[in-house]
Amino acid sequence: MSEYKVIGIIAHVDAGKTTLSEALLYTAGEIKKLGRVDRQDAFLDNFEMERKRGITIFSKCAVLNDITLLDTPGHMDFQAEMERTMSVLDYCILVISGAAKLDTHTITLLKLLLKRQIPVFVFINKMDMEGADSRSIINSLNELMEPDFVRFSEYIKGGSDASNKGNSEYIKDSSETRDRVSCLFSKDNPNRENFFENIATCDEELLNEYMETGSIDDDRIREMIVENKLVPVFEGAALKNVGVREFYEGILKFTLDREYPSEKDFTVYKISRDDKEQKLTHVKVTGGEWSVRDIIDGEKITEIRIYSGEKYESVRTAHAGQLAVFMGLNNQEFHEEEEIVPVMTYSLKFDEGKSIHEVLPKLRILQEEEPSLNLEVNGESNEIQVRIFGKVQMEILKSIIEKRFNLNVEFEDGRILYKETIEDEVEGAGHFEPLRHYAEVHLRMTPLERGSGIQIKTECSVDDLSLNWQRLIFTHLQEKEFRGVLTGSPITDICFTLVAGRAHIKHTEGGDFREAVYRAVRQGLMKAKSVLLEPYCRFSLTLPTVSVGRALSDLEQKGATAAIEAQDEENTVITGRAPVSQMQSYQMEVVTYTKGAGSLNLVMDGYDRCKNADEIILERGYDPDADISNPAGSVFCSHGAGVYVPWDEADSHMHIQTEQMISDEPIEKKLKRIQEDIEKYKTTEDELNAIFKRTFGSNSSDARPKRKYKLHRNYSEKKVAGGNTYNSKEDYEKIRKKKKAEGKRILLVDGYNVIYAWEDLSELAKVNLESARGKLADELCNYAAYKGLELILVFDAYKVKGNLGEMQDYHNIHVVYTQEAQTADEYIGKTAISLGGSNSVTVATSDNLVQLIIRGNNCNLLSSNELRERIDEANEEMQAKLGV
Numbered sequence: 001m002s003e004y005k006v007i008g009i010i011a012h013v014d015a016g017k018t019t020l021s022e023a024l025l026y027t028a029g030e031i032k033k034l035g036r037v038d039r040q041d042a043f044l045d046n047f048e049m050e051r052k053r054g055i056t057i058f059s060k061c062a063v064l065n066d067i068t069l070l071d072t073p074g075h076m077d078f079q080a081e082m083e084r085t086m087s088v089l090d091y092c093i094l095v096i097s098g099a100a101k102l103d104t105h106t107i108t109l110l111k112l113l114l115k116r117q118i119p120v121f122v123f124i125n126k127m128d129m130e131g132a133d134s135r136s137i138i139n140s141l142n143e144l145m146e147p148d149f150v151r152f153s154e155y156i157k158g159g160s161d162a163s164n165k166g167n168s169e170y171i172k173d174s175s176e177t178r179d180r181v182s183c184l185f186s187k188d189n190p191n192r193e194n195f196f197e198n199i200a201t202c203d204e205e206l207l208n209e210y211m212e213t214g215s216i217d218d219d220r221i222r223e224m225i226v227e228n229k230l231v232p233v234f235e236g237a238a239l240k241n242v243g244v245r246e247f248y249e250g251i252l253k254f255t256l257d258r259e260y261p262s263e264k265d266f267t268v269y270k271i272s273r274d275d276k277e278q279k280l281t282h283v284k285v286t287g288g289e290w291s292v293r294d295i296i297d298g299e300k301i302t303e304i305r306i307y308s309g310e311k312y313e314s315v316r317t318a319h320a321g322q323l324a325v326f327m328g329l330n331n332q333e334f335h336e337e338e339e340i341v342p343v344m345t346y347s348l349k350f351d352e353g354k355s356i357h358e359v360l361p362k363l364r365i366l367q368e369e370e371p372s373l374n375l376e377v378n379g380e381s382n383e384i385q386v387r388i389f390g391k392v393q394m395e396i397l398k399s400i401i402e403k404r405f406n407l408n409v410e411f412e413d414g415r416i417l418y419k420e421t422i423e424d425e426v427e428g429a430g431h432f433e434p435l436r437h438y439a440e441v442h443l444r445m446t447p448l449e450r451g452s453g454i455q456i457k458t459e460c461s462v463d464d465l466s467l468n469w470q471r472l473i474f475t476h477l478q479e480k481e482f483r484g485v486l487t488g489s490p491i492t493d494i495c496f497t498l499v500a501g502r503a504h505i506k507h508t509e510g511g512d513f514r515e516a517v518y519r520a521v522r523q524g525l526m527k528a529k530s531v532l533l534e535p536y537c538r539f540s541l542t543l544p545t546v547s548v549g550r551a552l553s554d555l556e557q558k559g560a561t562a563a564i565e566a567q568d569e570e571n572t573v574i575t576g577r578a579p580v581s582q583m584q585s586y587q588m589e590v591v592t593y594t595k596g597a598g599s600l601n602l603v604m605d606g607y608d609r610c611k612n613a614d615e616i617i618l619e620r621g622y623d624p625d626a627d628i629s630n631p632a633g634s635v636f637c638s639h640g641a642g643v644y645v646p647w648d649e650a651d652s653h654m655h656i657q658t659e660q661m662i663s664d665e666p667i668e669k670k671l672k673r674i675q676e677d678i679e680k681y682k683t684t685e686d687e688l689n690a691i692f693k694r695t696f697g698s699n700s701s702d703a704r705p706k707r708k709y710k711l712h713r714n715y716s717e718k719k720v721a722g723g724n725t726y727n728s729k730e731d732y733e734k735i736r737k738k739k740k741a742e743g744k745r746i747l748l749v750d751g752y753n754v755i756y757a758w759e760d761l762s763e764l765a766k767v768n769l770e771s772a773r774g775k776l777a778d779e780l781c782n783y784a785a786y787k788g789l790e791l792i793l794v795f796d797a798y799k800v801k802g803n804l805g806e807m808q809d810y811h812n813i814h815v816v817y818t819q820e821a822q823t824a825d826e827y828i829g830k831t832a833i834s835l836g837g838s839n840s841v842t843v844a845t846s847d848n849l850v851q852l853i854i855r856g857n858n859c860n861l862l863s864s865n866e867l868r869e870r871i872d873e874a875n876e877e878m879q880a881k882l883g884v
Helices: 017-027 048-053 076-088 104-115 134-144 174-184 192-200 204-213 218-226 244-253 356-369 391-405 467-478 510-527 545-557 586-593 613-620 667-680 685-696 713-718 729-739 751-757 759-767 769-787 824-834 848-855 864-882
Strands: 005-011 060-064 067-071 091-097 120-125 148-151 230-235 265-273 279-287 289-291 303-308 311-315 317-319 323-327 344-350 384-388 409-416 419-422 426-432 439-447 454-458 494-503 530-544 561-567 571-579 599-609 634-638 641-645 745-750 790-795 806-810 813-817 840-844 860-862
Touching (some): 005 017, 005 076, 017 060, 017 067, 017 091, 017 120, 017 244, 048 391, 076 104, 076 265, 076 391, 091 104, 104 120, 104 530, 104 599, 120 244, 134 148, 134 230, 148 192, 192 204, 204 218, 218 230, 230 244, 265 356, 279 317, 356 384, 356 806, 384 391, 384 409, 391 409, 419 510, 439 510, 454 467, 467 494, 510 634, 545 561, 545 571, 545 586, 586 599, 745 751, 745 769, 751 790, 751 864, 759 769, 769 790, 769 813, 790 824, 824 840, 840 864
Parallel strands (some): 005 067, 005 091, 091 120, 148 230, 426 634, 454 494, 745 840, 790 813, 840 860
Antiparallel strands (some): 060 067, 265 279, 279 323, 303 323, 344 384, 344 409, 426 439, 530 571, 530 599, 561 571, 634 641
8 A cells, every 4th residue: 555645736727726736835844935926936836937927837746745746737728738647646636716707627627537537626716815705616516517516624623723824833744634633523523513414415325324323434535535426625815825734634634545556567647858958757656666777668767756846856766656757768658648639730930041850850859748749740841730729838839949959930820620530330441462461451430429539449350360460450540640531630539440350371461450451441431421520619708798799699600509607787607619710819809899808718628510611621622542641542462463452442352351341243243343453453564574583583584475565554644644555664654754854863762671682781780770771871872972863761660659750861862760650661652752753763672562652653663682783883883983
């Protein structure tokens, strides 16, 4: 049983959260002087911009005996930081301003806590202000929420006088406090009976127990708090330190110690860096004990820090239940999916003298610390895009980037982040079978209720597909943010059920299932009736009653649902729900027509059907068929090579025919159609020659008979209108070269494919992969310089978690590491097409899939061994010229 507890403290902005944290620290004796937000000397606001703005931006912890208090941001723009802390909380304090109405943001926070089953204590603050009314707030909470909110503070009377005497009698031992508070509920306490009655009504079984015994056991009260059936409510004025001691005593009295497993474990809830830019991995120990020099995923813990404010203590061991910082870890990250996410995406502009390849690695550090940024590079515009909550976060980010990285940035072209889902159930199938590869996946895609996110299930028997392959399919479904087919926006509210799958006993590799899964998802989306979703918000509009007519008219035009919640002669409160796109700038309108007397509060409330979907789809101009990064078709093996079959023709080619795919088509007709499809997508002569050479040797292909054929449709349709038929590829190339203007000579090299195809590099890679990469890069530098080529060397880094892609200039060539969930195949195919046109693009690889893509897009092709031969020839020519 661990005596350590982590208690979070959250609130809507300006409720006095940081002030209460300060008062609790003072009451517990951790600080000797009360700091204040307005004096910029609060213990936990130790970041310069926090002190200037008077808001909490980053979560920070403070140790109060065996309790760690975790202070979180209250401003809407930093709610993702707040939500991440919830993964490590044992209890949470929700601070509410008693001088204001119960706002929608506070309700949202409370719902989030209850959803995560985090026990809650409420502190109603600012009760010294005129008009403060805790009873109406408690009544509203009981009307709106399921747990019973019971006033505790008025029954704890023993400490109210002491709370104003400073901290000379601060609490050191929680057991002493429990004994002291227990006496407050003794039979001599006149408030005891009313208190027990209010708690007993929370539970029928408890009520019967109270009627029989006349009392309620303390442990039963603690259990009800943990079960979220009971929420204790305290009140006071934190700025004047009134009611804080009783609150602290109540927390010590009514919280339970927690039991943890003996097996070592931890949860990461935050990544940050210290003044020396050392990475800090903030964790909660959730099992066993962790010590300095312990190994985690091949990395050694070099130091363990226990932070309290900006200061820390280095310790040898962190115990279960403690918050700690592990030093020396570079690969740990926050994994939990966030519910509070930004709904706006912006393009990031930076100094003209800086390249995207210089800026990206620096911004990747921020992405690691703030995952909600969702940093990505737009493949079409080559711009860095980020997701941001609002203007305050934007200003803070600009300041941080300038201070830490000496970069001046601007955020432009703010756009609503739409999402997509499906309206009907479909089955998507993906097949991936280039030569010596094999995988097939069938996914049933079912629409879910709004806010459900992505869910994954399986109905596939392990007799049909082993558990290891099924787990790999689940991994591929989780590793990528799939794009819809209406606007290319992320998909949501879909359940993927694995209904069938097949692997080859010899040829299947892990990457094959990744390709099959991606294609199955995309094919299902192309089949389904898709729905565009837009972000919605709940609003609370307070304004003079004389302006209600104008407000209701505005809200109706904006597509909002609205109702008058409260009204008197002077003021009216209107609440409701509306699209974010319609409410973003409405605050300024309210200020204008109410002459500054009105205020609008917005809280994000998930996604719902877009009201002007057709307009948005037309504006975005997204073409799913042209998105080569997300292919919907499948790759089948025909005549020894991979053949691409479009999504709407792929079902009949699938090797597994599920119940949903079986039709009444006569077998004779089906066989005839399949034969026609095979002829339609027959490979070219050069492809067959290459296969023949690989199989029977380099001289054997001369014995093969020549024949006339229609080229793969991409040769005839991509560049020459009308789908002309040619007798040979040579005829086609003559026409293509006439139409092609002079441009750059570009060589794209599939790095790892070449390394493992060249015997010397393959052997070197077994010893040191970095050395093999370096040797290949050096050889290509010489070759590119001699031949006058612009050379791009591409390495596949799709399995590297959190990797956002990187391009480096190495001497006279470019070296690219693809981003997470993006393969070298995908990058090379996309780049080859985008660099085409007037440029002469050649791709060096022996990968069958890349060859298939390249042949279909009028680029030249070299196998890895052919590249070796050309480099050797070039070296011999250089030596001859130098007389070596």
